[in-house]
Amino acid sequence: MLKGVQGVICDWAGTMVDFGSLSPVAAFKEAFERYGFEVSFEEIRTFMGMLKFEHTKAILALAKERFLKQFGRYPTEEDARAIYHSFEPALFDSLAHYSKPIRGAVQFAEVLKQRGIQLGSTTGYTCSMMEVVTHEAAKEGYRPDCYVSPSAYLPGRPHPFMIYKNAIELEIYPLSSIIKIGDTISDIHEGLNAGCWSIGVAMSGNELGLSYEEMEALPKELLSEKCALARKRLYDAGAHYVIDGIWEALPLLEIINEKIIQGEKPCLIGFARV
Ligand SMILES: [Mg+2]
Structure with a gap:
């Protein structure tokens, strides 16, 4: 059998x-805000589950037209790295709590x-x-x-x-x-x-x-x-x-x-x- x-x-x-799954959403929101670029909870949640750096890039790709309007250029890997740089500490701050x-x-x-x-x-x-x-x-x-x-x-x-x-x-x-x-x-x-x-x-x-x-x-x-x-x-x-x-x-x-x-x-x- x-x-x-x-x-x-x-x-x-x-x-x-x-x-x-609140912890990563709050941390992403904060990291994007610190970069001066607003993203919605819905945009953040679309890619949840991916490795967090890949997730950062995916959000930027989704919102790239809005990024272009605001910054006059499309987002790059460098932008993703800078945002991820503030995502990590924001996440660590809240992780234990969640x-x-x-x-x-x-x-x-x-x-x-x-x-x-x-x-x-x-x-x-x-x-x-x-x-x-x-x-x-x-x-x-x-x-x-x-x-x-x-x-x-x-x-x-x-x-x-x-x-x-x-x-x-x-x-x-x-x-x-x-x-x-x-x-x-x-x-x-x-x-x-x-x-x-x-x-x-x-x-x-x-x-x-x-x-x-x-x-x-x-x-x-x-x-x-x-x-x-x-x-x-x-x-x-x-x-x-x-x-x-x-x-x-x-x-x-x-x-x-x-x-x-x-x-x-x-x-x-x-x-x-x-
Ligand atoms: Mg999950």
Whole structure:
């Protein structure tokens, strides 16, 4: 008989910690403001999940016509570097404050451990940012078996290499027995590009983009409208399943586990998206 799920690889901000993925958004807003160039929260959130320097360049590329109007030229790599230079300290200032586990994250990790399923993780944060995040999350009881950051030698999302590295470190295979869970479009593409089951979280992360308090304060109808849109964006990106948050992951684990045992593989809707 085939074995079921061998591993789950979770994103960090907006998926397991930092409800609403607020920390990087606030830091980007501040860094662009310091450079004298206004960007919207929506522009920032479009590229969430990528390595943060790549993310800076992507925002500038998106807003390049506005940049041209303001500065009389298109943005360059130098501009991106200068903005990123103030992004890093702004992020470090807020990172510890935004690293609390999201409801259900610690319990989900415990169940995986009891069942002998490995828990890996990938992120758009650099190694030094992750030192802060993992330290704070561990204080609250969340400690995955492995985490991988993008670097000069390991391209980040939407490439699949961070998932491959998790698989190697955790000694798990095949990739079709691994579930990837994340809150952004680039998370979904990363999972698909790796040949894993790719799951989106709609409510706790970047796609809804609200703090827990802001979400609670929304009128019920407006909230369900916004959630439906967030779900649609993740499904349109190719997600096999979308849940509200990690607190809903256990029933899904059972469903996918059964499919794997029956020999089913994740279909490659939208594979090789870069
Ligand atoms: Mg995230």
